[in-house]
Amino acid sequence: MEASFTFEIKSQIQRARAGIFHTPHGDLLTPVFAPVGTQATIKAVTPAQLEELTASLVLANTYHLYLRPGDEIIAQLGGLHSFMHWDRPILTDSGGFQVFSLADSRKIDPDGVTFKSHIDGSTHRITPEKSIAIQENLGADIIMAFDECGSPYDIEKNKTALERTCTWAERCVKAKTRSDQALFGIIQGGVYPELRQQSAEFLSRLDLPGYAIGGLSVGETKAETLSILEQVDDWLPRNKPRYLMGVGSPEDLVTGVQRGVDIFDCVLPTRLARHHAAITRTRRINIANARFISEKSPIDESCTCYACRNFSSAYLRHLVLAKEILGATLLTIHNLNTLLVLMKDIRQSILDGKFEQFAAHFIEEWEGTE
Amino acid sequence: MEASFTFEIKSQIQRARAGIFHTPHGDLLTPVFAPVGTQATIKAVTPAQLEELTASLVLANTYHLYLRPGDEIIAQLGGLHSFMHWDRPILTDSGGFQVFSLADSRKIDPDGVTFKSHIDGSTHRITPEKSIAIQENLGADIIMAFDECGSPYDIEKNKTALERTCTWAERCVKAKTRSDQALFGIIQGGVYPELRQQSAEFLSRLDLPGYAIGGLSVGETKAETLSILEQVDDWLPRNKPRYLMGVGSPEDLVTGVQRGVDIFDCVLPTRLARHHAAITRTRRINIANARFISEKSPIDESCTCYACRNFSSAYLRHLVLAKEILGATLLTIHNLNTLLVLMKDIRQSILDGKFEQFAAHFIEEWEGTE
Numbered sequence: 001m002e003a004s005f006t007f008e009i010k011s012q013i014q015r016a017r018a019g020i021f022h023t024p025h026g027d028l029l030t031p032v033f034a035p036v037g038t039q040a041t042i043k044a045v046t047p048a049q050l051e052e053l054t055a056s057l058v059l060a061n062t063y064h065l066y067l068r069p070g071d072e073i074i075a076q077l078g079g080l081h082s083f084m085h086w087d088r089p090i091l092t093d094s095g096g097f098q099v100f101s102l103a104d105s106r107k108i109d110p111d112g113v114t115f116k117s118h119i120d121g122s123t124h125r126i127t128p129e130k131s132i133a134i135q136e137n138l139g140a141d142i143i144m145a146f147d148e149c150g151s152p153y154d155i156e157k158n159k160t161a162l163e164r165t166c167t168w169a170e171r172c173v174k175a176k177t178r179s180d181q182a183l184f185g186i187i188q189g190g191v192y193p194e195l196r197q198q199s200a201e202f203l204s205r206l207d208l209p210g211y212a213i214g215g216l217s218v219g220e221t222k223a224e225t226l227s228i229l230e231q232v233d234d235w236l237p238r239n240k241p242r243y244l245m246g247v248g249s250p251e252d253l254v255t256g257v258q259r260g261v262d263i264f265d266c267v268l269p270t271r272l273a274r275h276h277a278a279i280t281r282t283r284r285i286n287i288a289n290a291r292f293i294s295e296k297s298p299i300d301e302s303c304t305c306y307a308c309r310n311f312s313s314a315y316l317r318h319l320v321l322a323k324e325i326l327g328a329t330l331l332t333i334h335n336l337n338t339l340l341v342l343m344k345d346i347r348q349s350i351l352d353g354k355f356e357q358f359a360a361h362f363i364e365e366w367e368g369t370e
Numbered sequence: 371m372e373a374s375f376t377f378e379i380k381s382q383i384q385r386a387r388a389g390i391f392h393t394p395h396g397d398l399l400t401p402v403f404a405p406v407g408t409q410a411t412i413k414a415v416t417p418a419q420l421e422e423l424t425a426s427l428v429l430a431n432t433y434h435l436y437l438r439p440g441d442e443i444i445a446q447l448g449g450l451h452s453f454m455h456w457d458r459p460i461l462t463d464s465g466g467f468q469v470f471s472l473a474d475s476r477k478i479d480p481d482g483v484t485f486k487s488h489i490d491g492s493t494h495r496i497t498p499e500k501s502i503a504i505q506e507n508l509g510a511d512i513i514m515a516f517d518e519c520g521s522p523y524d525i526e527k528n529k530t531a532l533e534r535t536c537t538w539a540e541r542c543v544k545a546k547t548r549s550d551q552a553l554f555g556i557i558q559g560g561v562y563p564e565l566r567q568q569s570a571e572f573l574s575r576l577d578l579p580g581y582a583i584g585g586l587s588v589g590e591t592k593a594e595t596l597s598i599l600e601q602v603d604d605w606l607p608r609n610k611p612r613y614l615m616g617v618g619s620p621e622d623l624v625t626g627v628q629r630g631v632d633i634f635d636c637v638l639p640t641r642l643a644r645h646h647a648a649i650t651r652t653r654r655i656n657i658a659n660a661r662f663i664s665e666k667s668p669i670d671e672s673c674t675c676y677a678c679r680n681f682s683s684a685y686l687r688h689l690v691l692a693k694e695i696l697g698a699t700l701l702t703i704h705n706l707n708t709l710l711v712l713m714k715d716i717r718q719s720i721l722d723g724k725f726e727q728f729a730a731h732f733i734e735e736w737e738g739t740e
Contacts, residue, residue, distance in 0.1 A: 312453070
């Protein structure tokens with residue numbers, strides 16, 4: 001573990017923790033939500049708008065950036081922080097998940113994965129060493145061990161995937177050369193507690209600066225997710241941040257923090273924004289709905305984001321029906337603000353010793369999708 | 371003419387004028403370039419970004435807003451300024467040009483035009499009175515008389531169109547009820563000096579607060595455009611602003627000001643931005659060009675816009691190849707900045723008595739399209 005990546009827990013209520021994770025690009029106040037910038041940009045917003053939203057951590061995808069524009073070009077240009085003009089912490093995934101979900105004709109073997117680019121069909125190979133080399137070129141603060149994400153309900157496949165993920169994590173640790181990046185391991189094992197435990201305990205022994213929980217939100221039930229989170233919480237060292245990958249609806253953030261998660265990322269707020277959906281503290285709204293045709297009030301009267309301070313729901317409806325880029329931009333700003341403010345409020349409630357009441361109140365008020 | 375819409379000429383060099391046009395939403399320092407916000411948004415940027423660019427006047431299209439979301443809805447929401455959150459001056463066109471260029475199956479008669487919406491095929495009718503009623507609902511500072519734009523080389527069609535445009539201008543003057551809007555007449559007549567003169571003299575007698583020159587940049591040669599501008603300059607009252615519709619390449623702005631034009635609008639900078647093209651003070655660049663693959667420098671080292679201050683050409687190339695919205699946003703910011711700064715420099719050179727040198731230098735340096 002790198003000296004610069006210390007994690008301090010400032011307050012804990014049951015499993016929920018409020019902490020500070022120190023990185024070379026500044027402190028992350030946890031729990032934290034990371035907007036996703038797959039191609040080195042959070043879709044539809046500028047870095048200046050993200051700063052105004054007080055976003056701290058952002059995620060970028062190794063698979064996409066390796067293929068385009070290429071990690072070596074990004075390294076030549078000074079790394080991802082400089083390339084995308086983001087001076088705060090960045091996290092890159094390992095490329096594994098995207099290779100398995102996006103690439104054409106992938107073939108996995110004990111040493112790595114050979115696949116064809118979804119962009120131009122060209123053939124590529126990523127091994128644990130290659131994933132680390134790419135992520136070192138990109139230069140994020142937090143990088144991920146190369147892993148295989150099994151389908152949740154196939155125990156045999158999960159066993160093989162887990163074995164690989166363990167071996168690959170060790171190889172990633174050995175391959176890593178930069179001391180200004182924190183390598184997180186990824187716990188796999190589907191819905192099987194014995195596999196999850198084996199994975200968590202194996203990775204814990206590697207004494208990494210943080211641990212991700214992978215292979216959730218990929219088809220299993222909500223109850224299974226929560227049960228796994230609770231168990232994993234017991235198996236992982238308390239003094240390291242835990243990162244729940246790809247999860248980020250408002251209720252998932254609250255229930256995740258309740259089960260010990262410190263870091264989240266998800267495309268949900270930005271993707272929904274490009275599909276006419278606004279997230280508020282209590283529900284999801286389709287802004288294209290005819291009831292907004294002449295609605296003067298903003299999406300959410302209590303929201304202080306740029307979109308809600310200045311624009312009516314009627315204007316937003318007009319923008320999305322007219323397919324104007326500004327519609328996506330304003331909804332992205334609003335949705336990110338909702339999640340970022342929610343995380344700040346969650347953190348404050350933990351510091352104030354009131355998280356249980358906060359969570360209970362939130363869940364009571366949450367109406368879900370319109 | 372409304373008392374609030376006075377026009378002061380601060381300096382004049384040959385035909386070129388530096389002035390101030392007073393409007394209810396603030397002073398326009400002329401010559402001025404208006405970015406186009408067809409559907410009540412300048413594509414790909416927020417009003418806050420436009421303010422940072424120090425844009426003053428923006429244009430919105432009556433035809434589009436009448437069809438969607440509807441001018442009555444915009445009126446209910448407090449008018450266009452409130453709807454699109456733009457507190458500076460706005461100009462709306464009459465709807466005429468778009469009816470003739472975009473609508474399906476239009477039928478023109480002496481009283482007005484019947485056409486089908488390009489959005490849903492529904493049938494609509496716009497007369498001079500209707501155009502004014504729509505524009506009064508929208509509530510822009512500068513509104514346009516309903517006109518017919520003939521094809522440049524058909525003298526018979528131009529004669530008929532001109533006759534209608536004259537009659538319709540008179541009907542627009544009569545129909546107008548709001549005193550906080552300046553109604554501009556539109557000079558038509560194709561490439562025919564005698565028709566242009568007839569049009570200019572007829573409209574001058576109506577003593578309107580400003581005059582637009584329409585039916586240019588629609589297929590005639592550059593030499594014809596410039597010749598018409600010079601002649602029209604002689605026929606129009608000197609103490610009123612002249613607006614050259616739909617024109618806005620850097621060289622067109624310089625040569626237009628040289629011939630007495632005070633106001634310009636054009637989709638060019640914003641449209642080019644969505645097609646990978648950057649405009650600088652000397653040329654047009656395709657940012658997708660392979661030579662930018664690892665280019666560290668911004669689009670234009672001498673430019674002070676948000677895009678050039680913070681992002682490499684390589685990053686912009688990556689964004690446009692990856693079809694990311696941020697690519698369009700950053701290029702839009704850059705292109706608008708180029709034109710807005712050019713207009714400021716033109717104005718200052720007129721005030722300093724150095725416009726002729728400025729124009730000569732600009733034209734010498736201008737390399738045009740890559």
